[in-house]
Amino acid sequence: xxxxxxxxxxxxxxxxxxxxGVTRTWLVAVAVLAAATGAALLFGAPNSSGTIQxxxxxxxxxxxxxxxxxxxxxxxGIDEGLFEKLTGLSTYKWASGxxxxxxxxxxxxxxxxxxxxxxxxxxxxxxxxxxxxPTNRVAGKYRDLIEQWTLAEEPLLDRLAYxxxxxxxxxxxxxxxxxxxxxxxRLRNKAEGYLKxxxxxxxxxxxxxIARAADTALGDSKLDPERLNELQGAAEETxxxxxSEVVDRSLLPExxxxxxxxxxxxxxxxxxxxxxxxxxxxxxxxxxxxxxxxAYLAERRIRILDFSDDLRIGIDLFxxxxxxxxxxxxxxxxxxxxxxxxxxxxxxx
Amino acid sequence: xxxxxxxxxxxxxxVVALYWLVSRTRLRSWILLLASYSFCAxxxxxxxxxxxxxxxxxxxxxxxxxxxxxxxxxxxxxxTALLAPLVAFKYLDLLxxxxxxxxxxxxxxxxxxxxxxxxxxxLSFYTLQGIGYLVDVYRTxxxxxxxxxxxALFMAFFPRxxxxxxxxxxxxxxxxxxxxxxxxxHLEEGLPLIVVGLLxxxxxxxxxxxxxDRIFLLxxxxxxxxxxxxxxxxxxxxxxxxxxxxxxxxxxxxLGIDLFENFRSPYRAVSPSDFWRRWHISLSTWIxxxxxxxxxxxxxxxxxxxxxxxxxxxxxxxxxxxSGWTFLLWGFYHAVLLFAYHVSGRGGRWRPKTRIGMSxxxxxxxxxxxxxxxxxxxxxxxxxxxxxxxxxxxFSGAEWVAGAGYLGMMLFFALPLxxxxxxxxxxxxxxxxxxxxxxxxxxxIVLFAQDAAQDFIYFRF
Numbered sequence: 001x002x003x004x005x006x007x008x009x010x011x012x013x014x015x016x017x018x019x020x021g022v023t024r025t026w027l028v029a030v031a032v033l034a035a036a037t038g039a040a041l042l043f044g045a046p047n048s049s050g051t052i053q054x055x056x057x058x059x060x061x062x063x064x065x066x067x068x069x070x071x072x073x074x075x076x077g078i079d080e081g082l083f084e085k086l087t088g089l090s091t092y093k094w095a096s097g098x099x100x101x102x103x104x105x106x107x108x109x110x111x112x113x114x115x116x117x118x119x120x121x122x123x124x125x126x127x128x129x130x131x132x133x134p135t136n137r138v139a140g141k142y143r144d145l146i147e148q149w150t151l152a153e154e155p156l157l158d159r160l161a162y163x164x165x166x167x168x169x170x171x172x173x174x175x176x177x178x179x180x181x182x183x184x185x186r187l188r189n190k191a192e193g194y195l196k197x198x199x200x201x202x203x204x205x206x207x208x209x210i211a212r213a214a215d216t217a218l219g220d221s222k223l224d225p226e227r228l229n230e231l232q233g234a235a236e237e238t239x240x241x242x243x244s245e246v247v248d249r250s251l252l253p254e255x256x257x258x259x260x261x262x263x264x265x266x267x268x269x270x271x272x273x274x275x276x277x278x279x280x281x282x283x284x285x286x287x288x289x290x291x292x293x294x295a296y297l298a299e300r301r302i303r304i305l306d307f308s309d310d311l312r313i314g315i316d317l318f319x320x321x322x323x324x325x326x327x328x329x330x331x332x333x334x335x336x337x338x339x340x341x342x343x344x345x346x347x348x349x
Numbered sequence: 350x351x352x353x354x355x356x357x358x359x360x361x362x363x364v365v366a367l368y369w370l371v372s373r374t375r376l377r378s379w380i381l382l383l384a385s386y387s388f389c390a391x392x393x394x395x396x397x398x399x400x401x402x403x404x405x406x407x408x409x410x411x412x413x414x415x416x417x418x419x420x421x422x423x424x425x426x427x428x429t430a431l432l433a434p435l436v437a438f439k440y441l442d443l444l445x446x447x448x449x450x451x452x453x454x455x456x457x458x459x460x461x462x463x464x465x466x467x468x469x470x471x472l473s474f475y476t477l478q479g480i481g482y483l484v485d486v487y488r489t490x491x492x493x494x495x496x497x498x499x500x501a502l503f504m505a506f507f508p509r510x511x512x513x514x515x516x517x518x519x520x521x522x523x524x525x526x527x528x529x530x531x532x533x534x535h536l537e538e539g540l541p542l543i544v545v546g547l548l549x550x551x552x553x554x555x556x557x558x559x560x561x562d563r564i565f566l567l568x569x570x571x572x573x574x575x576x577x578x579x580x581x582x583x584x585x586x587x588x589x590x591x592x593x594x595x596x597x598x599x600x601x602x603x604l605g606i607d608l609f610e611n612f613r614s615p616y617r618a619v620s621p622s623d624f625w626r627r628w629h630i631s632l633s634t635w636i637x638x639x640x641x642x643x644x645x646x647x648x649x650x651x652x653x654x655x656x657x658x659x660x661x662x663x664x665x666x667x668x669x670x671x672s673g674w675t676f677l678l679w680g681f682y683h684a685v686l687l688f689a690y691h692v693s694g695r696g697g698r699w700r701p702k703t704r705i706g707m708s709x710x711x712x713x714x715x716x717x718x719x720x721x722x723x724x725x726x727x728x729x730x731x732x733x734x735x736x737x738x739x740x741x742x743x744f745s746g747a748e749w750v751a752g753a754g755y756l757g758m759m760l761f762f763a764l765p766l767x768x769x770x771x772x773x774x775x776x777x778x779x780x781x782x783x784x785x786x787x788x789x790x791x792x793x794i795v796l797f798a799q800d801a802a803q804d805f806i807y808f809r810f
Binding site for chain 2: 006019021022024025026027028030031032033036143168170180187188191192195196199203210212213214216217218222223224227228243331335338
């Protein structure tokens with residue numbers, strides 16, 4: 001495709017070309033694109049109604065009294081069975097690794113609040129100031145996570161979550177206008193799925209074994225904790241915002257409104273991070289932010305359980321990064337949360 | 350500004366349009382200079398300040414060398430002044446942390462505070478290019494001196510600013526100064542290069558990087574996973590860097606300018622010398638012409654001295670890549686390889702005479718290359734030592750399946766490289782086939798590019 005001859009050397013004197021010759025080449029390229037777009041149309045426009053309905057059916061069949069919603073810090077930190085046993089409340093744990101506010105917003109709005117069965121209580125696990133940052137973790141693979149639960153039109157998500165991601169508004173518009181671009185995630189996932197299935201067949205292992213093996217052999221517990229902390233620190237090196245300046249540009253008010261309308265009690269759970277357990281004092285801006293958040297929630301009669309300075313969760317209970325150790329940390333935090341929840345539910349607001 | 354971003358493509362389109370709209374050569378030079386400084390200052394305005402400082406040093410140094418009776422002194426002063434920002438921005442933290450570690454061995458404590466300076470875009474590349482220019486002026490002592498505008502454009506020309514190719518005075522400057530007229534061949538050759546570059550970077554390198562990064566984040570990987578990770582990185586770094594070079598060359602081509610070819614099928618090399626004639630050619634020839642040969646090259650009287658010359662040249666080449674001891678180790682590793690091949694009579698332009706010999710030599714060199722990339726990609730020397738000292742040859746079933754799965758995915762994402770190679774080898778002249786390949790490449794980019802593209806590896810250098 002490059003202008004090189006058979007020996008791999010560049011041609012010194014480019015031949016003079018006419019506009020017609022160049023146009024011809026690009027017309028063929030455009031025809032290929034048009035054909036690929038047509039093929040993408042055959043698969044239909046991307047929609048997530050199937051996954052939403054499946055999740056709602058799952059929740060409705062389990063009829064949990066409590067739903068725990070969060071990312072891997074919930075996934076690693078809470079033992080669902082033990083929690084059920086300690087609280088006596090049927091529980092559904094929805095932990096999606098890497099998820100943040102934008103994900104939780106669509107999960108609450110499009111799945112939990114519109115499910116035929118509604119739980120009494122929703123515990124939402126968060127850390128630091130990310131609850132009011134709708135732009136956090138909305139690009140790349142995180143976008144795929146979010147898109148599983150979105151509807152065809154998500155104006156608030158478009159306006160708040162995708163606003164600071166360079167070009168993503170354009171990307172969103174392009175997704176709607178160009179079927180090939182709009183269905184790229186689905187096509188890509190399909191291709192990767194076929195490839196994994198073929199590899200599993202070649203290796204003679206059951207379906208889904210590659211993903212499970214990767215979780216075992218390359219899971220978080222196998223990673224170098226020091227480097228993981230460095231990378232995490234570098235990725236999340238942002239200044240703490242002033243709560244009053246960001247709350248109205250966040251998805252938090254809408255999460256509160258949707259749960260209220262659905263008659264679900266929302267409880268926020270602030271998890272402890274490794275840096276908290278190491279005794280590193282929180283920045284004054286973070287303390288101010290959390291105080292303001294608590295005052296904001298109190299006004300709206302929303303409870304918050306803050307474990308960031310709970311001394312029972314020591315550094316020895318952590319595995320890699322901010323994740324609690326499954327063997328030691330998980331049961332301890334599960335007990336602490338169960339106790340705190342029981343106390344919160346029994347005391348007046 | 351990343352070369353894979355829509356912002357860059359829009360910027361390039363504007364510059365190309367403006368460039369060809371005006372006809373006066375001097376005005377075109379000013380347009381390119383303004384565009385280049387805008388490109389440089391896009392991330393931080395002070396990046397342009399460092400570039401301007403280096404330009405002044407090169408311009409002033411060249412004038413002094415050309416006119417003075419003591420050119421060697423001026424060459425030394427200008428080179429030192431040119432290297433100062435590179436040392437300050439790139440190596441001070443490494444020196445500080447290493448000194449602290451060394452003093453720690455004797456019980457002394459030193460603050461581990463680091464400056465954490467951001468390395469200005471392209472600093473490593475334009476510093477070498479500037480030194481090359483000064484040495485060329487010194488060697489020729491020509492009365493002909495380029496003006497400040499030409500030197501500034503030579504240093505800043507934006508398609509190659511961020512990560513090369515490292516250009517030479519004789520090659521780039523005459524092109525920048527020449528008057529030229531629009532030809533559709535600029536478009537016909539430039540755009541496909543950009544598409545191929547985007548394909549290599551966004552589809553091949555970025556996707557493979559996800560798997561490689563995970564493996565090199567493991568605390569103690571098994572041999573199997575290290576092999577998989579190193580093989581993946583071998584493909585990733587070629588796709589990443591040659592992808593950047595293709596975009597840079599394509600962008601320059603749209604302006605009617607030819608940049609150096611930086612890669613010539615490097616993984617077909619049959620010896621270390623052959624490899625360095627094919628990999629990052631503009632750097633390896635720079636090292637050869639301005640460091641290796643002036644140090645004596647292969648004509649030094651003893652083998653020990655030859656090894657020393659290689660260690661210095663390749664060690665500095667390694668360190669140039671990054672302020673980490675793993676890079677130095679990688680440089681030394683290649684120096685030892687070059688030395689071993691040379692003393693066994695397989696240096697220079699040696700090639701096996703039989704097909705079997707060629708295959709064996711290729712396989713051996715490929716193994717050495719992959720091992721070299723393992724050193725290069727290792728996050729730190731301590732990680733490297735820990736991994737190698739606790740290396741486990743056996744592996745669990747999960748490791749085997751996960752590694753095989755990763756390898757399969759990486760091979761899948763490497764397929765476009767094969768597509769490009771086939772298209773290049775067959776040298777597709779028929780326009781409809783070229784159009785077909787371009788269309789297929791764009792479809793692959795649309796489908797498989799990550800939403801959040803990663804920086805080019807060589808941008809960090």
